[in-house]
Amino acid sequence: MLKVKALRCEHLNNPMGLGCLQPRLSWQIESDKMYVSQKRFQLQVSLNPTFEPLLWNHFSYSDQSILFPYEGPPLESGQRYYYRVKVWAQGAGDTEPEESEWSESGYWEMGLLHEQDWKAQWITVKERSIHEQFQTRAPFAASKCFSVEGKVKKAVIYATSLGLYELELNGQRVGDAYFTPGWTDYNDRVQVQAYDVTSTLREQHNRITATVGEGWYSGYLGWQKRKDTYGNTNALLFQMKISYEDGRSEVICSDSSWEEASCAILMSDIYNGEIYDARLEQQQAVEHSPLTERKMMQVVPFPLSHLIAQENEPVRVMNRLKPVELIRTPKGELVLNLGQNMVGWLEFKVEAPEGTVLNLVHGEVLDQQGNFYRDNIRDAAQQITYICSGKGTEIFRPHFTFQGFQYVKLEGFPDSIAIEDFTGVVLHSDMEPVGLFETSDPKLNQLQHNIVWGQKGNFLDVPTDCPQRDERLGWTGDAQIFARTASFNMNAASFFRKWLKDLAYNQLENGAVPFVVPDVLKGTFADNMDKTTAAWGDAAVICPWTIYQCYGDKQILAQQYDSMKAWVDYIRAQGNEECLWDTGLQLGDWLALDSEEGSYFGATDGTLVATAYFAYSTHILAQTAKLLNRYTDYNTYRSLHEGIKAAFANRYFDDAGKLTSNTQTAQVVALHFGLVPEKYKKQVIQELVSLIEKNDMHLDTGFVGTPYLCLVLSDNGYTDVAYKILFQNDYPSWLYQVERGATTMWEHWDSIKVDGSFWSTDMNSFNHYSYGSVGDFMYQNIAGIDVLEAGYKKSRLAPKPPANLTSARGKLETPYGALEVHWKIVNEEMQMTVLVPHNTTAKITLPGVMEPDALQQTIATQYPSIQYPPDNVPQELAGKLGSAGEQAIFQRSEDHEMTFTVGSGQYAFQYRYCQATQVPAHATRG
Template sequence: MYISRLRVNHKKNPLGFNLAKIHLSWEVKDVCGKWAVETRIIVSESSNMEKLVYDSGVQKNYHENQMLVSFDLKPRTRYYWQVEVKDDKGDCAKSNPAWFETGKLQESWTAKWIGTEENEKRMPLLYKEFELKEKPESVRWHVCGLGLYEAYVNEKKAGREFLMPGYHCYDSFLEYQTLDVTELLSQGKNKIAVLLGEGWYKGRFGFDGDYRNLYGNQKKCIGELHIRYANGQEECIVTDSSWKAEESSICENGIYDGEHIDETLEHKMLSVEEIEETRPLVERFNPRIHKVEEFQPVSVKQEDEALLLDFGETVTGWVEITGAFETGQKVMMQYGEVLQKGRFYRDNLRTAKAEFTYVSKGKGETIRPHFTYYGFRYVKIKGLNPEKEYKFIAYRIMSDIERTGWVATDHDKVNHLLENTLRSQKCNFLDIPTDCPQRDERMGWTGDAGIFASTACFHMDSGSFFNHYMKNMQAEQEKCNGAIPFFVPRPKVKKEEHTNPFYLDSGAAVWGDAATLIPWRLYQFYGDKAMLEEQYPVMKAWVDYEYERTKENEIPYLWQNDRQLGDWLALDNGNINNPIGKTDSGFIASVYHYWSTKMVKEASESLGLEESKVYAEREKEIRNAILNYYFPDKKFCLEYTQTACALLLYLKLYPEGEREVITAKLAELLKKNNGHLNTGFVGTPILCMALSENGQNQLAYDLLLNEDYPGWLHEVNLGATTVWERWNSLEEDGSISGTGMNSLNHYAYGSIAEWIYRYMCGLNPSIGEAVKMTIYPMPDQRFKKAEGSWRSVFGKYVCAWNWKSEQEVVCNIEVPFNANARFILPDGTEEILDCGKYEKILNMRP
């Protein structure tokens, strides 16, 4: 027996993160038994585990691999924790100690916010020089910089993170980071420095306008360097007016336009001033942003007087060049995600320049940007000396979350599609779930995040990532009286005559329903009741907001009285340029109101809240209102669309006897459309699931396997390495279909991966319930085999199948230690499986 994968609030050894609640989890492997008969957790202030501050005691028959612990935390303290488990065969194991370390908690700040005279053309470097009497035993730097910052100790970058402090609701709270810089300091003279950039905080950000200074008009930083010596003595160096500052080599920079660096410029000294700031500093919620992968170009060719690099797949991050540069040599890089007629192209980035320029002072070095990132596959580079050699490396930059899901089939194009959905997630999970990583947008659209949440949780451990997003959603919701804006965080664009209403409006169905979809998905995948409890107020406030809006509608409980976006980017309205689909928007809003209310009811029941009865009753009333209004005389009164049918079937919203009618109608609509979907953001994520759940599994596979337009494999055939925003982002000849709203890296339609995990591979998590997983694979003979695995908090669930004969499928299943699964056969027979490996025969006779 071996205990591993120890996590605190879904993070490995977190340093200075928010610890309002302490959720511990672990994984047990290489076991003989099936269940834990004894579990014990201890927490200590010493690494030898002798100075205990918490002891759970021996928990008998504790069939969970996670526990919420509580004790009084001290500021700036490292705690070690350990898990001990005994199984039902008598085997025992004790984990190696893991740790978590607190930030300042409620300790007051003695440091001051400091800055210099504001200049958007030259970025400031603020620094402090000091001497240490001896080598410290431990040094922690609690620091925050706005807009963005990098921290340096003795000219070396502190930590492996980038784009700190990330993007959050700066107008509500300011997240600070805690850096372990012990190894960077030495006895004698030392220097610490903070380099500041524009970022989301005050640089140009937001589509459809030149919006700047959205959260503040001055760059600034605050920091406390806490030093502890071996003899127990401590000292603290803080930011204040005694710091010095100078102009750095970094000039203009921004999220959209890129960065300009000129090393030949003189570094003029700047005056430092203390700045008043009332927004609270809080320990960080966001996972670290760091380099996760690196790529070398798969091809390098000449284009005009430049080099054109192809990195083989779409990347979010930047390219670093290593080489010897001459004094005054100017290198310019431009980023794009597609070629047109074999040449570099970036018009679909709209106003985003996506450039990096560097002027050298003549030395061998590695050049990179500091305060921007790019979404790209291709990079065009001007200004390199053809007589010299250079090394090019592209780095993927994203939030620090680990992969948890894998699917492999014998269909290469489907495997490619799955990798595309994962890659789009990686490219867009950079601190917040962005819609796209390349053009002048890159915003946390709520609708996209909500419909992709399940796929995200299959692919990667998204618990801490989405928890950070939900913290920001709650902050925005409080400003909107319970409503949810279209994007989180919402840029604070001032209301003017021509301001795009997306910045001002809130409370639209589907987009707002991310407030319920995301928390409930997180609970299904992770079973973290503490997280659900924290996020439940957001769920409740949103559903109550919807309910209040329906009171102004002519028909009680139905939400037909507000402007909605409907089935966004559907293809069924006869006008490819109209983004709102044919399905009635009031119907969609009413159905989502029902769905969200249902999730709040289930969440409140899981939390043991008395108010669950209120939401159970409201759920019934909304359901009755939908059936009475939309099914007069038990017949659907609106025009059937693929999306309408999918919603009704997926949520079982139909009168008795109408399921077969709606299923047949959906099959008819698909046939009329030559076997193709025409759904948008609402219908696409649930279309295949509605088919498989209602006896039309073959049609679901048909949609997956369509290789012409519109379809997922059509994109694969056209060379996509990520998922597109539109079904027709590229024409058949590879030409871009339009530049107004056309991203080649939008994860929303990648939600087909959820169907692949759930129905092809049969994995349906319910970690918060007594039965942790339902396994119900639905094979199709066009696939000889498929294998899906998902690493839960207990360990890896596996379901792999292959055809033994025309009517029999061999299914191999793995259930991890301390967990279970409900296995369902094609005839509906159910069996509860405990930890172990199983081989089952599926009889696929019609």
């Protein structure tokens, strides 16, 4: 039976407070048939869930089922729109398309679209206390009491702040989002959240309370202890529209009639933590006594033109972890072990006398002696101080701060405290999990776990480098090398779209892209480095392209096109020659192991890396221009790309075909970015393998070389060498971290050295996702899942089973539905199942086919819609795929592979398996 399911609007499920004027709608097809493709669809939009009357009724002969733009009448502020879809799709054996029933309805609700829609004013308190130790401003609370006059049909709050805010209505927390309004460049963009609070309103005596902290707006940012990056006045903007059943409406707005309320939070800072005095909570009960002096809020100016709707999924509570042990260290300190390096808070309950001071100090690891360690956190206090009220059992969680930690030192707690009194509350951007990767090797599964948890810890509204020390910044280089892996694990489309808008706003007039976005390093060390560098600034081009490939979202290319072009033009102006980037200070292969002692810079020539990225970004820009029908630009940048390739070969290859930087990374980037002249390709890949062999089959790459190392080896016929590197478990390797008990990715290959000591205290994060970019390789090669047409309209399913695995499973929830590969080897027999989403096709490559003729005959019997031509066409066999009318080309390779194209459906293959011949690690291929 044909069904339509999984309706989405702008990648989101029933979003509220939307700001785009032409939302794009997506859906998936469910059917028990194979080779199902959509032939036409009908899309209806209405103001009513009954779809009477219709606002827009669209019918189209099209197979498009993702990101179809609304083209009905103009949308109105605050209005909810319902939509539903019906499709006609044809499957194997159908002579005519089958018609589905209407889908269940979805909806989107618009935010306040115009500046004139706002009646509220920005408000703040007249005086704020300054915490003496941390020199931070205390959060403030503001409240408003009101009544409603009649039966409420709907009530929606629109709120934002300069700082971070939380709302309570009648004692209940409003919404489940944290760290609102999110981190943007507040000089240009301040997000607004929308909340439906209809069920929380009372007829009389309603009270709204807002608490506002410094957050990213004015709190500490960066390791140089800078404050007030965007301003020194935190403020609230609040507007609630109440619609009555009789057609009336009224608006409750923030203005000077709001009162200051008591606040028990004495200090709350992202880096330093929070101080909370529960004794102050009792003041809230008496603050409206006639004897209490009322303190009114004051209005402050700030442009309403900066307001934008929420663009990405907000931060929410995503996991709750129970600690695994409560220990006394050799020093006698009481330390809680969560068992997982996590980001968020420690929630606890306690009974203690009034005035008891509790301290919770957060760290990532224990030292060699088993003692609590936090030197790598640098100057971020990461401490929660709670002063007990003494009123029975007290439960606490912080407000405007988060910590990165696995271990918590507990100070001041009563002897009766138990491990059950604590819960780790995990917070990150609420991106839908879309990927699954598991194998027969527990250590490799732990590596995948570490990659995912590194993403959880660092995708908190922006892609941070680390979540614990006095940094936590949106480093552009880390984001671009991890973007593809991130998209295998979670739906990161909206997350990157929002962040990339800030990147464009932060881009300099000459096109340079800052090291971090939002850019808070202005006036710091970045000024001494031309404010930008290759691989980091290239996020402006690589990230939009990656999101387009993974989600089929061409609009992100249009959104970012001027930024992409400006970046390439900036590079073009930097070199001594037009087609080289050979000037300025480059970070190059950052933290590579082939660096000189005491240096963070790898041995690879920084200008070689810069010119290679120049070529790569130029190539992407040319392809983007072509997709957007900008053919003049396409021809310009295609020609520029050819010039860069030629200049790269002339500058960085000698007459014998050797690269001037004889490093692993130099070979990797030259090969991966397509910069090796054809006559040198065999020589360059062999040199890469030779360098790996000389390093005892280990890598020595840094931030630039590592993401592409295994991919380059596999793409050039050395998959066995890639697996040899991947499965190493001594230093340096990914599994070395696993062997040392890591639960997230490390910043350095030797963050913990072989002897148990630490690499450094300066830059030694144990939750730093960059090297987790190997997840991309594992999905593409072990599971075998890759994209051939943007959004997985056409996919590649081609696993390359490692010799030491007996099974693997990869699953990816694409925009069209689940794409899955599951293979296992039992008694020299390959058992492989494949799931291809409807309305897509897949190119399948079966590995290790020992008896191709027998397998072809089996497939023909099992799937009669695939018809084979006579056996006398041994190398390339073409057959019609049933009524789908497509052609499947069956190809056999010397590596015992069989490749063919299929339509949607589930397939099972079972055949005698031939493990590809493995070349000994010490051998050199000729």
